[in-house]
Amino acid sequence: MVLDPFTLLVLTSAMAAASAMYLAAEWSSVRERSLLLWSGGFAIISVGCVLALLRSRGYVLFGIWFPNGLLISAHWLFLAGVASCTRTRLSRAWWLVVVVWLAMLFLPDRPWWSKAMMGTQSPLIAVISLRAGLLLRPQGGTLSVGAAQLRFVLLAHGLFYLAKAGSVVAPDAFINLNNFRGEVIVVSLVEGVMAIMLLAMSMTGTERHRREERIAEIAARDPLTALDNRRALYLRAPELLAKASPASPGALLLIDIDHFKQVNDLHGHDAGDRLLMTLSDLIRIVLPHGALAARLGGDEFVILLRNVSGPAAQALGQGLRESFAQQARTMFETPEPVSLSIGATLFEQPDKELSHWLKRADQALYASKRKGRDRMELVRAVPVMTP
Structure with a gap:
């Protein structure tokens, strides 16, 4: 041609x-x-x-x-x-x-x-x-x-x-x-x-x-809250954990909604979804630059903070807990107040995996539940309890 x-x-x-x-x-x-x-x-x-x-x-x-x-x-x-x-x-x-x-x-x-x-x-x-x-x-x-x-x-x-x-x-x-x-x-x-x-x-x-x-x-996104899901958390967390050191510790906050089942039982699952989205919005508001937030499943959430002191992690968790309790009171009436229990741990060892710190935060969360809920427990090398 x-x-x-x-x-x-x-x-x-x-x-x-x-x-x-x-x-x-x-x-x-x-x-x-x-x-x-x-x-x-x-x-x-x-x-x-x-x-x-x-x-x-x-x-x-x-x-x-x-x-x-x-x-x-x-x-x-x-x-x-x-x-x-x-x-x-x-x-x-x-x-x-x-x-x-x-x-x-x-x-x-x-x-x-x-x-x-x-x-x-x-x-x-x-x-x-x-x-x-x-x-x-x-x-x-x-x-x-x-x-x-x-x-x-x-x-x-x-x-x-x-x-x-x-x-x-x-x-x-x-x-x-x-x-x-x-x-x-x-x-x-x-x-x-x-x-x-x-x-x-x-x-x-x-x-x-x-x-x-x-x-x-x-x-990598939770379809309801648009936060990272469990899979994304495990993929992204190692990079943040690797930056931890005694001079620049991080913090992991494990968050659970108290009496969440009452909202679903009394007001329906749509009401429960709205409550989860409210919490995710509040988390996004307080989340610092470079931090991670994810929904593990159900009513359980995780926040990973970098280069943060114990008092700063406590202040963030307590502020989140108070804001959520206030909003939950105005949204739904329940026999027992809907609130947050938070278990937190500081991490400063870059060689430890996410599962290690999740286990420590879970122990702190259990202590928070055992002591009456609607509180935050922060554990360090020597556990420190905060009301």
Whole structure:
């Protein structure tokens, strides 16, 4: 097969249409807005290529500005998709680019338009592509493989169009967009075919990675309270425990709701769920930066604090206990007051596992229950009891 401009346009149209349908199918299952925007961009490219093919065969349906202008619109949708993927809000200036360009789509053809089109279209595509590539920068970590590839392709695509814009001012540049003649046109079409293939692959890879991250995040969350679940606690705790030392101890608070069964029995399980969510909200309020909180199951919760003294851990636990008791009184009436019992332990040995400290905190929690509930017990090397 000879890769003449007509054949390259056919390939571009077919690949763009296939990419649009594939991304639309992905969107139908995961409903990510970025996939829909990228699918729309490829669909527009396919339509533009078909119009260009018809024009090359003498079927002039629109001015030459129109199919080339569609390419600008497609790249803008690529930018909007990247912005949606990265949770970035585009400034109004980017919307103005679309408005101005759409107004230019219906300009009449003139003998000078080939170079004018290339000199207008190419810088716009370059700026849009480069901006999209720069949005995909690492945020406090590294990019996924798909996002890194998408960033590279967009930046390379943008730089290509910058060079293409520079070719317009070259003295011997021969550009005839109407008949698709000139080396610049052929090179641009080849680059377009490659870019479409790489963009579709990297866009799909980017969203798949994000989907996997969301699935992993959901698997690590308690569905009711949105705190970490037991599995996530055991995965994340070792890093925090390893930082403990006699000079920088941590604390583990094991929390249990007193008389929780009465709430379920008298007011229903929905009331019990509301009470659990209330406690989780209070925990989030008092949780310091770098600490962990998890729901172990039922009405049992854990807080892991780092670099905290005994009095500070006591103050946090007692404040949480008092806030919860006050809210529980206003929410539900029960024969016996709904409150918190807390067992806590300081940890300063990085070689001990989470289960060791949970056992010590459980012993303190048992002491709290035995002494009448609605209290906090903190144990150290020598147990210290606090009312």
